[in-house]
Amino acid sequence: xxxxxxxxxxxxxxxxxxxxxxxxxxxxxxxxxxxxxxxxxxxxxxxxxxxxxxxxxxxxxxxxxxxxxxxxxxxxxxxxxxxxxxxxxxxxxxxxxxxxxxxxxxxxxxxxxxxxxxxxxxxxxxxxxxxxxxxxxxxxxxxxxxxxxxxxxxxxxxxxxxxxxxxxxxxxxxxxxxxxxxxxxxxxxxxxxxxxxxx
Numbered sequence: 469x470x471x472x473x474x475x476x477x478x479x480x481x482x483x484x485x486x487x488x489x490x491x492x493x494x495x496x497x498x499x500x501x502x503x504x505x506x507x508x509x510x511x512x513x514x515x516x517x518x519x520x521x522x523x524x525x526x527x528x529x530x531x532x533x534x535x536x537x538x539x540x541x542x543x544x545x546x547x548x549x550x551x552x553x554x555x556x557x558x559x560x561x562x563x564x565x566x567x568x569x570x571x572x573x574x575x576x577x578x579x580x581x582x583x584x585x586x587x588x589x590x591x592x593x594x595x596x597x598x599x600x601x602x603x604x605x606x607x608x609x610x611x612x613x614x615x616x617x618x619x620x621x622x623x624x625x626x627x628x629x630x631x632x633x634x635x636x637x638x639x640x641x642x643x644x645x646x647x648x649x650x651x652x653x654x655x656x657x658x659x660x661x662x663x664x665x666x667x
Contacts, residue, residue, distance in 0.1 A: 473533075473631045480534040481524040482514035483542040484643075490546065503549045531643055533630050536621040537566070538644040540613075558613040560655070563648040565614055570645035573636060589634035596622065596635065 489495060489510050490503065498506065514524040534542075541562070544553045577586040588595035603618035621638040624630070630637065 473629070476629060477528050477533040477631075478515060478522065478524045479511075480539050480542075481527040481531070482511045482522075483539060483546070484531070484534065485514045485523060485527060486510040487542050487545050490549070496549075500550050507546055532641065533632065533637070535641040535644060536624050536629075536638045537562075537617040538641055540617050540620065541644065554613050558611065560652075561611055562613050562617060563651050566640060566645055566648040567652060569640050570642075570648070573640065574642070574645070586634065586636055589636035591633075599635065599639070 486507050490507065495503070495506065514527075515522050517525075541559075544559075547553045573585055575581075577584055599618055599622055603615045603622070606612075606615035606618065618639070622635065625633075625635045625638045632638070
């Protein structure tokens with residue numbers, strides 16, 4: 469029987485499959501009620517083992533456990549066809565935060581330079597306090613999505629929600645980092661193109 473950490477990891481992968489399905493061009497044109505049914509059916513089917521493992525398990529094997537931030541963003545993506553969960557500028561701001569975090573974390577963690585910030589995620593009280601201070605600051609300037617992701621990630625880490633004991637793995641993962649970079653690059657190209665045509 470799967471343990472709790474396995475179940476949460478599988479659910480994260482099932483959400484990822486559902487988000488991917490909803491990005492298909494013809495799917496996006498469906499009425500809201502059909503999108504809701506399709507989302508629920510996709511998540512359910514992703515968790516049902518048809519052979520040895522469910523589809524979500526194979527996805528989890530490829531991408532690993534997704535960060536809390538990624539799960540929050542996927543839930544927002546699944547809810548957006550039905551209601552406005554957060555404003556577009558809030559999404560853009562968290563993408564910027566993710567890109568900055570990825571640039572600061574991954575190159576150094578992979579050996580560029582002498583310092584590895586990934587080690588801070590192992591119960592470093594100063595790092596934890598810094599994350600919580602950022603969450604409070606984000607809340608004060610009405611960056612509610614950033615504050616929510618930082619707070620939920622820290623809470624999940626304190627509860628041992630995932631197999632990992634490193635706070636970084638709750639805050640960010642390579643998949644969401646690449647996605648955030650892609651979104652910001654696309655937005656930059658659109659702005660440049662609009663500016664070029666208007667000029």
